[in-house]
Amino acid sequence: MAEPHRIVILGTGLAGASAAGELRAKGFSGEVVLIGKDRYRPYELPPLSKGILLGDADEPDWVHDEDFYGKQNIDLRLSTVVTELRLGDRVVIDEAGTRYPYDRLLLATGSRPRTLSLPGAELDGVRTLRTLDDSKALLAALSGGGRVVIIGAGWIGCEVASAARKHGADVTIVERLPLPLHQVLGDTIAAVFRDLHTEHGVQWRFGADVAELTGSDGRVTGVRLGDGSTLPADVVVVAVGAVPRVELAHAAGLELSDSVPGGGVDTDATLRTSAPDVYAAGDIAAQYHPKYDRRVRVEHWANAKDQGTHVAGNLLGGSDPYTAIPYFFSDQYDLGMEVRGLANPFRDELVVRGSLETREFIAFWLRERRVRAAMNVNMWDDGDALQALVDNQTEVEPQVLQTGELGSLVGS
Structure with a gap:
């Protein structure tokens, strides 16, 4: 070519x-x-x-x-x-x-960003986050504290909650699923993020549907849920995916x-x-x-x-396949994490190295004894080994991941 x-x-x-x-x-x-x-x-x-x-x-x-x-x-x-x-x-x-x-x-x-097709979705004070201008406007809105309702507990929703709490806002997250990040992390690891945000003062409304955004004089004042209750809000952040x-x-x-x-x-x-x-x-x-x-x-x-x-x-005329394994990172409060690979948390076997309670751990997701994905939380010394284990989909026994020397497994 x-x-x-x-x-x-x-x-x-x-x-x-x-x-x-x-x-x-x-x-x-x-x-x-x-x-x-x-x-x-x-x-x-x-x-x-x-x-x-x-x-x-x-x-x-x-x-x-x-x-x-x-x-x-x-x-x-x-x-x-x-x-x-x-x-x-x-x-x-x-x-x-x-x-x-x-x-x-x-x-x-x-x-x-996905938006809501609901009454009140166009009210002033209803925000999404995707662009630099979005971020600047949301920072200005959060800096005054007040009451913030976040719809959606994915990565963006959780990171916005962390920032809003730093600025002194009262934060409630509304999520249809039973836990934050549930679909990507599964029950056990998602519970770590729920507890993290709870300890920092975030209120949760799990299993809840949003029926309407209420307002006065063109500005949002609350989020009405499917059960008829209303959460007062000065700012509503819609974080339901892209x-x-x-x-x-x-x-x-x-x-x-x-x-x-x-x-x-x-x-x-x-x-x-x-x-x-x-x-x-x-x-x-x-x-x-x-x-x-x-x-x-x-x-x-x-x-x-x-x-x-x-x-x-x-x-330019090449024909090389793209083979890189997905990588993602997030920072929330004092928790930093990286994920390598793609897991199915409801099918893969979860293996944890370290302590979920202290939030210093590595989570592995295995399928047929092969490492499909790995997440390191507040542990930073084994990044290269984790990358190699996921890249190679290394076959390994679960107990070895829990206690063995990770570097020695690379290439096995």
């Missing part, structure tokens, strides 16, 4: 910006056009729910320095909304009618996935879509993953960064 002359990248998030930078690092001298609707140059998302929301950082982690794009001759188009992909014509069109022809196209359009931005891909006729939660754009192992010379990376990519022998779509920071970097080589 010949090297292209012009590569267009849709999406100025981490995946798109990483791909653009890597194209130049690999010596590509053709045109690179990086288009996105955000008004800020590319930045990473984790600080939005961590350092910035806690008030510990004034800026996000920028993907590149401000002068990088000019120095690297990358045509960065901010505040630009693309409205159409014409795959047959190999052109992208924005809302002003500007046309961007391409030889190769990368879709890295990311995700948007949806991949696949509208452009769908309208263009690209194959979409119905085999991963939330859908996505189908790609092969190399991140190539169903259309010639069109690739997808980051949150929207429902990639056939060789190590799992199925489609996988991952919304975490490392996946966006690593897929963006990886796909650059394939945009």
Whole structure:
């Protein structure tokens, strides 16, 4: 496959910006056009729910320095909304009618927060968290303390709760499931996070449905639950997951996935879509993953960064499969953790090394005695060993993981 002359990248998030930078690092001298609707140059998302929301950082982690794009001759188009992909014509069109022809196209359009289709959802004071402006606005709202109701106890909901408590807010989390993070961690480990937040003053409403957001003079005042009770609120944070931005891909006729939660754009192992010379990376990519022998779509920071970097080589004519194992981290109060791999907590065997009570432990999820995923909580010395165990899906007896030397298991 010949090297292209012009590569267009849709999406100025981490995946798109990483791909653009890597194209130049690999010596590509053709045109690179990086288009996105955000008004800020590319930045990473984790600080939005961590350092910035806690008030510990004034800026996000920028993907590149401000002068990088000019120095690297990358045509960065901010505040630009693309409205159409014409795959047959190999052109992208924005809302002003500007046309961007391409030889190769990368879709890295990311995700948007799910919203509530309920009465009161449009009231002032109802917030989501996805962009830098979202984070700044939510920080301002939390800094005054007050009463905060968070709908959803996933990673974002829990991290927002941690920040809100630091700012002195009264926090209640409403969650339909019986525990926070239940679907990704299972009963035992999810209970650790429930207890962590409870000890820091968070109130829970598990098994609850939201019926309505109440308000006065256009501003939210409460959350009415399905049982008829109302939680008073000055701020409501909707944290019920994200949806991949696949509208452009769908309208263009690209194959979409119905085999991963939330859908996505189908790609092969190399991140190539169903259309010639069109690739997808980051949150929207429902990639056939060789190590799992199925489609996988991952919304975490490392996946966006690593897929963006990886796909650059394939945009230039390579055909290397993306095989990296998913990685994720979170910080809540004094608990820091990392997860490697993909677990099914309701099917896999859980093995715990260390102490759940002191929140210094490693959790392993095994299937057929092979390590499928590992989470280290407030323990930082074994990261390389954990990565290798998960990468290799090492076969091991549970008791060895509990008491043995982890480094000695690598490569076994």
